[in-house]
Amino acid sequence: MDPLAGMxxxxxxxxxxxxxTEDDPQIPEHAPAPPPPPSAAPPLPPQPSLARRxxxxxxxxxxxxxxxxxxxxxxxxxxxxxxxxxxxxxIVKIWSPFxxxxxxxxxxxxxxxxxxxxxxxxxxxxxxxxxxTVRIWEVDTGLTHKHLKGHAxxxxxxxxxxTSTLLVSGACDGDIKIWDARKGKCVKTxxxxxxxxxxxxxxxxxxxxxxxxxxxxxRIWNTSTGQCLKxxxxxxxxxxxxxxxxxxxKYILSTAHDSAIRxxxxxxxxxxxxxxxxxxxxxxISACFSVTGGxxxxxxxEDHKIYIWDLQSxxxxxxxxxxxxxxxxxxxxxxxxxxxxxxxxxxxxxxxxEDHSRQGHQVQGTTTxx
Amino acid sequence: xxxxxxxxxxFSHPTAVQTSLYALGSFARFDPxxxxxxxxxxxxxxxxxxxxxxxxxRWLDGHVKAVTSLDWSRHSQYVLTSSKDWNxxxxxxxxxxxxxxxxxxxxxxxxxSSASFHPRNSQIILALLSTxxxxxxxxRKNHRSRTELYEPDGDEDGTEGQSSRRYAxxxxxxxxSGKYVFIGTSGGYILVFNARTKAMIARxxxxxxxxxxxxxxxxxxxxxxxxxxxxRTLRQFIVPHYPRSPETGVEIFxxxxxxxxxxxxxxxxxxxxxxxxxxxxxxxxxxxxxxxANHKIYIWDISNxxxFASTLDGGRxxxxxxxxxxxxxxxxxxxxxxxILIWHSPNAERWGAFAGGFEEVDENVEYEEREDEFDIEDExxxxxxxxxxxQDDVDIDTIDGANAPVYPAVNGFHVSxxxxxxxxxxxxESLDEDMKxxxxxANDDIGVWKMKILMxxxxx
Numbered sequence: 108m109d110p111l112a113g114m115x116x117x118x119x120x121x122x123x124x125x126x127x128t129e130d131d132p133q134i135p136e137h138a139p140a141p142p143p144p145p146s147a148a149p150p151l152p153p154q155p156s157l158a159r160r161x162x163x164x165x166x167x168x169x170x171x172x173x174x175x176x177x178x179x180x181x182x183x184x185x186x187x188x189x190x191x192x193x194x195x196x197x198i199v200k201i202w203s204p205f206x207x208x209x210x211x212x213x214x215x216x217x218x219x220x221x222x223x224x225x226x227x228x229x230x231x232x233x234x235x236x237x238x239x240t241v242r243i244w245e246v247d248t249g250l251t252h253k254h255l256k257g258h259a260x261x262x263x264x265x266x267x268x269x270t271s272t273l274l275v276s277g278a279c280d281g282d283i284k285i286w287d288a289r290k291g292k293c294v295k296t297x298x299x300x301x302x303x304x305x306x307x308x309x310x311x312x313x314x315x316x317x318x319x320x321x322x323x324x325x326r327i328w329n330t331s332t333g334q335c336l337k338x339x340x341x342x343x344x345x346x347x348x349x350x351x352x353x354x355x356x357k358y359i360l361s362t363a364h365d366s367a368i369r370x371x372x373x374x375x376x377x378x379x380x381x382x383x384x385x386x387x388x389x390x391x392i393s394a395c396f397s398v399t400g401g402x403x404x405x406x407x408x409e410d411h412k413i414y415i416w417d418l419q420s421x422x423x424x425x426x427x428x429x430x431x432x433x434x435x436x437x438x439x440x441x442x443x444x445x446x447x448x449x450x451x452x453x454x455x456x457x458x459x460x461e462d463h464s465r466q467g468h469q470v471q472g473t474t475t476x477x
Numbered sequence: 478x479x480x481x482x483x484x485x486x487x488f489s490h491p492t493a494v495q496t497s498l499y500a501l502g503s504f505a506r507f508d509p510x511x512x513x514x515x516x517x518x519x520x521x522x523x524x525x526x527x528x529x530x531x532x533x534x535r536w537l538d539g540h541v542k543a544v545t546s547l548d549w550s551r552h553s554q555y556v557l558t559s560s561k562d563w564n565x566x567x568x569x570x571x572x573x574x575x576x577x578x579x580x581x582x583x584x585x586x587x588x589x590s591s592a593s594f595h596p597r598n599s600q601i602i603l604a605l606l607s608t609x610x611x612x613x614x615x616x617r618k619n620h621r622s623r624t625e626l627y628e629p630d631g632d633e634d635g636t637e638g639q640s641s642r643r644y645a646x647x648x649x650x651x652x653x654s655g656k657y658v659f660i661g662t663s664g665g666y667i668l669v670f671n672a673r674t675k676a677m678i679a680r681x682x683x684x685x686x687x688x689x690x691x692x693x694x695x696x697x698x699x700x701x702x703x704x705x706x707x708x709r710t711l712r713q714f715i716v717p718h719y720p721r722s723p724e725t726g727v728e729i730f731x732x733x734x735x736x737x738x739x740x741x742x743x744x745x746x747x748x749x750x751x752x753x754x755x756x757x758x759x760x761x762x763x764x765x766x767x768x769x770a771n772h773k774i775y776i777w778d779i780s781n782x783x784x785f786a787s788t789l790d791g792g793r794x795x796x797x798x799x800x801x802x803x804x805x806x807x808x809x810x811x812x813x814x815x816x817i818l819i820w821h822s823p824n825a826e827r828w829g830a831f832a833g834g835f836e837e838v839d840e841n842v843e844y845e846e847r848e849d850e851f852d853i854e855d856e857x858x859x860x861x862x863x864x865x866x867x868q869d870d871v872d873i874d875t876i877d878g879a880n881a882p883v884y885p886a887v888n889g890f891h892v893s894x895x896x897x898x899x900x901x902x903x904x905x906e907s908l909d910e911d912m913k914x915x916x917x918x919a920n921d922d923i924g925v926w927k928m929k930i931l932m933x934x935x936x937x
Contacts, residue, residue, distance in 0.1 A: 228930050243932070252932050270512070271930045272529050287530045290933050294530070311876070313529060324833060330529070334826055340833030353873035370871060376833075380867050398874050419870045 162424040163401060163415055164464040165446060169207035170429075171457040173200060178449030179221050180393075181436045181457055184229040189246065190447055191232055192436070192457055195219035199234050201246060204445060204459055213244045215251050222264045226271035226288070233274055233288075235262035241276050243288065253291035257284055264306045268313035273330070275316050277304025283318055285330065295333050299326060305348040305391050310356035317359050317373070319350040325361055327373055339371060348391040354398060362387060362394045368406050368416075382406070382416040384423045390435050390451075397439045397446070400462060405446055407434030413448050413460070430454050490761045490776045491806050491820035494791060496531050500524060501815035503543065504752075504798035508553040511803050515556055516817065517544030523558045525570065528819070534928070536576050539566045546591035550599035552924040555580060557602065559592035565604055565614075571926040583614055591648070595672065596655040597915040599922050603658060609645025611660055613675060617918040626658060626670045628677060647689050652716065653699035656911045661690025661704060667735065669719065671728060673914040678719055678728035681735040683712065692752060696759035701738075701779075703762060709749045711764055712737035713783070726910070739783035743775070754801040754808070755779075761786070763808055765799040772796045772812055774820075791818050 176195035183190055183204065190204040199213035199220065218237035225232050231252065232244045241255040241262055258278040265276035267288065274286040281300040284293050300320035307318045315336070316328040323346045325339040345363035352359055358379065359371045366387045370380040382394075385408035394406035402418035413427040413434055427448070436449035436457075444462035498505075502516035502524070513534075514526045521540035524533045540560035548557045556568045565583040572578050587606040595601035600616040611626045628643070644664030651658055651672065658670040665687040669679035683690075683704070692705035695716075703713045714735050719728045741764060749767040756763070760780040766773040772791030778784045794812035801808050806822040829837035 226930050227927065230930065231932070245932075268529070270527075270529070270928065272527055272534075287532065289530065289532070289534075289931055326831075332824075334824065335830045336827075337830050338833045338835075355872070355874050355876045358871060358873060370873075378867075379869070379871050381863075396873060402873065418873065421867060 161401070163397075163403060163444070163462050165415070165425060165427055165444070165460040165462045167427075167429055167458055168445075168461040169204075169459040171202055171207050171209070171459070172455065173209055174449075174455045174457070176219070176455070177451035178436050178455065178457065179219070180223045181438045181447045181449045182223045182225060182232075183438050183440050183445075183447065184225045184232075184246075185227050185441055186229040187441050187443065189229065190438075190457070190459075191223050191225065191246075192447075192449055193220035193223050193234060194449075194455075197236075199223065199232065199244065201232075202457070204440070204447060207459065211246070211249050213242075213246075213249055213251075215242055216240070218261070221262065224265050224267045224274070226267050227269060228271065231271070231288075233265055233267060235265040235276055237261040239278070241265055241274065241286070243274075243291070253288070255284075255286050255291055255293070257293045257296075258282065263303055266308045268309040268330075269311055270313065273309070273313065275307045275309060277307040277318055277320075279303045281320060281322075283307055283316070283328070285316075285333075297328060297333050297335075299328070299335075300324065306350045308351040308359075310352045311354075312356065315352075315356075317350050317352060319347040319361060321346055321348070323347065325350055325359070325371075325373075337373060337376070339373060339376060349393045351395070354396060360394060360396065360404070362392055362406060364388050368394045368404060370404075370418075380418070380421055382414075382421055384416075385412070385414045386410045390433050392433070392435050393437050395437055395439050397444075399440065399442060400444045405437055405439055407437045407448060409433045411450070411454075413437065413446070427460055429458055430456070489806050489822050490756060490763070490786065491808050491822045492787070492789065493820065493823055494818045495807075495821040495823070496819045498526060498531065498817040498819065499815075500526065500533070500811075500817050502811055502817055503815070504547070504800075505809045505811050505817045506547050506549065506800045507802050507807075507809060508549040509551060509803050510553050511805060511807075513549075513553065514809055514817070514819075515547040515549060516811075517547045517558060518815070519543045521560060521562065523547055523556070523568075525556065526817075534931070535570060537566070537568050538576055539568075539579055539582070540564060542588075545589060546593070548593040550594050550922045551596060552922050552926065554922045554926045555594070555599045555920075557592055557594055557599075559589035559604065561588040561607075563588055565589055565592045565602060567599070567602075570928055573929050575929065575931055581616060583616075585612070593649075593651060595915060596651055596653060597912070598655070598917075598919045600918065600920050601655075601672070601915065603649055603651060605646060605649040609647065609663070611646050611649045611658070613658065613670075613672065619918060624675045626660065626668075626675060626677070628668060628680070647691060648693045650693045650695070652702075653695050653697065654912075655915050657719070659693055659702065661693055661706075663689040665690060665706060667693075667704070669731075671911065673911045674727065676727070677730070679717070679731035679733065681717075681731075681733055684734050684736045687712065692750070694753050694755055696755045697757055698759055701755075701759065703753050703755065705750045705753045705764075707749070709742055709747055711741040711750055711753050711762070713739040713741070713762070713779070739777075739779075741775075741777055741783065741785075748773075751796055752799045754799055756801050756806070757804050761801075763799060763801055765796045765810060767796070769795055772810065772818070774799060774808065774810060789820060791820075 174194045178194040181192045190202040193199045197216045201211040216236040220236045222235040232246050239258045242251045243253040245252045260278045260280040262278050274288045277283045283297040283299040285295040287294050300322050302321040304320045319325045327337040345365040347361045347363045349362040362368045368382040369378050392407040397403040397405050404416040411430045415425040417424050430450040432450045432454035434448050434450050438447045446460040449457045500516045505516045516524045523537040523544050525535040527534045540562050542561035544558050544560050546559045559565045563585050566579050567581040568577050569580040587608040590605045590607045592604040602614045604612045613624045615622045644662035646660050648661040660668045665683050667681040688707035690706045695702050722729050750764045751767045752765040754763050762777045764775045774789040776786045778786040794814045797811045797813045799810040808820040810818045829835045
């Protein structure tokens with residue numbers, strides 16, 4: 108089933124090759140066979156993930172213009188039909204990612220926006236604003252359904268849980284609030300950090316929340332009790348500004364100001380992968396998982412490019428150029444090979460990138476592994 | 478999956494009330510995912526509460542008299558309610574309408590005391606009527622039927638059956654595999670039926686006599702069962718093995734006295750029990766005391782030879798019902814005022830969690846410096862080693878347990894104070910005829926459903 112299952116044994120004949128070559132696409136696993144799968148099922152290993160070793164071929168599909176101030180977030184709706192974007196100019200824009208058409212402006216906030224989150228049914232959209240409130244919009248009508256007031260400072264980040272019953276938001280005074288989305292009431296306030304909370308994210312089961320702040324710490328919270336369960340800190344003062352759980356919630360992905368994106372095993376407090384090569388020292392830049400074709404990590408960069416890394420080998424497999432300024436917002440489509448990116452001041456465009464070449468590979472991959 | 482992180486200590490029993498839900502309920506049951514709680518009320522309404530927000534999210538309005546029981550389908554999509562108004566209603570929570578529409582209504586011939594879904598197929602329903610009869614109702618197109626489960630007249634073994642004949646049935650439950658139906662009677666007998674053939678395959682008299690059997694609960698692994706009977710004693714039994722005749726493939730009728738492995742009672746107050754429930758790992762047993770002035774839950778430690786562990790005191794409102802959470806150290810107990818107390822096992826705030834790489838220890842640990850701990854290392858070497866450590870593949874999108882069987886296979890189970898009963902093969906067996914029958918024509922309760930997201934309209 109899992110296309111990653113048999114990938115360790117990419118090839119056996121180049122075991123003697125250099126083990127540290129970052130740009131060798133055939134990075135071999137060294138002699139000790141990968142632990143669990145092969146011993147269990149010897150007939151399976153000849154499942155050479157040749158497809159995986161291929162690189163993505165994303166191409167620019169659309170350029171969406173309309174924002175007049177720096178873009179802060181772009182988010183695909185969970186059903187994949189819409190793209191929401193926001194920036195410093197008080198409005199949320201809803202686009203069709205396929206036709207590049209602007210569908211609706213959501214207006215109501217009185218200050219700039221920092222983050223967006225869709226409800227799982229793609230009906231509602233929550234937005235975090237510098238006017239210290241969160242609004243929940245019904246996207247079809249463009250009306251504010253709930254106006255969540257309670258934060259004392261600018262709201263910087265927010266996230267719906269998977270059942271969309273709860274919302275979590277983080278503000279610039281270090282507080283995190285958990286809201287009952289249906290009632291629009293705050294149910295819990297965590298004095299979580301000592302500085303800007305730059306990201307909050309629920310895990311799949313909604314029992315954990317991960318947060319990070321400019322105080323350099325990543326913290327994991329118990330949703331129901333509000334207790335802090337763990338704090339992760341990288342040794343060398345890498346201020347982390349974006350954090351999220353992996354699709355299966357086993358790991359967290361963080362981006363930090365030392366120009367590195369890290370994948371953590373948060374239970375064992377271990378950094379599993381480091382993705383480098385891009386530039387990130389000043390802005391809150393997002394990165395995300397791409398699982399629709401190959402398994403990639405996609406991240407923005409201050410050198411105006413978008414980098415795509417191979418999840419496993421950590422090598423850069425594609426660099427997308429086109430933006431004229433720092434790429435701070437990145438989102439991957441939930442079911443198709445599509446990336447949306449947004450840039451700031453001197454660019455102000457959203458770009459949609461697509462990879463049609465991989466569609467076939469994915470299908471092929473699933474059939475061979477079954 | 479995050480239990481180890483959330484409560485790093487051993488699985489335990491709950492100790493304190495976390496929340497109290499003002500639900501006007503007569504009983505409350507967790508769903509198999511632990512996300513919801515279903516509440517039955519005297520006024521015929523059933524309500525579904527979301528445990529994340531601690532709020533009622535659905536009102537199931539269909540009965541005109543008190544709801545007597547509520548059951549959840551395997552993946553929580555369907556809810557069954559039975560009522561004194563002679564009806565059993567199946568509700569579909571995935572319905573886009575609010576209030577949810579009824580999926581099926583089953584009209585019985587008498588007030589329904591309890592009803593439950595087959596654990597593998599929510600189209601098969603077991604209903605117990607207040608007249609003491611049990612029906613197995615099959616809603617599947619190819620099997621559509623309503624069969625009474627009754628004790629056959631003892632003509633063929635007419636000698637000693639006389640005494641047990643025609644006692645009213647007072648409790649009926651599927652076992653955890655769904656192959657058998659266990660029925661308790663007012664005469665203190667446990668009758669076992671094959672759910673597929675509807676034939677009675679065993680009759681157990683409880684050793685020593687027990688009076689009316691009021692309640693029955695199975696440990697999750699299906700190998701132990703506990704009964705609550707009118708003699709104010711809870712008894713735990715090892716579920717016997719029901720051998721099949723090699724020629725016919727049908728279970729051989731077993732008429733056997735059952736000897737409990739443990740008896741639980743309150744020797745001082747001699748309280749009766751309103752409800753009994755196993756913890757998900759089967760290591761704890763909770764009994765709700767029928768105390769007229771207090772809300773008391775007794776907890777026994779089954780893994781420690783059934784020793785009494787503690788009493789939970791829930792205040793002044795007497796207890797009416799209790800149910801253990803399907804995976805956590807949590808209990809929902811209902812008071813006779815209709816309030817539901819959610820018990821949990823609180824963890825002390827660990828301040829060490831606020832510092833990265835900091836670990837709290839219970840006792841002083843003499844720290845031993847490693848030989849090379851403060852050696853100065855070549856930085857390039859460190860980077861090289863780090864890179865090497867990062868070569869292991871990670872799996873970011875396989876979800877644990879998504880395809881895991883709901884019914885755990887028999888393993889890691891140890892019999893405590895057992896009476897040497899042979900391990901029963903009731904659970905974890907490969908798909909035999911009974912299982913095939915049960916899985917046939919299953920409905921769409923397959924685990925991927927979403928409850929429609931609703932927003933309150935009040936504050937605009």
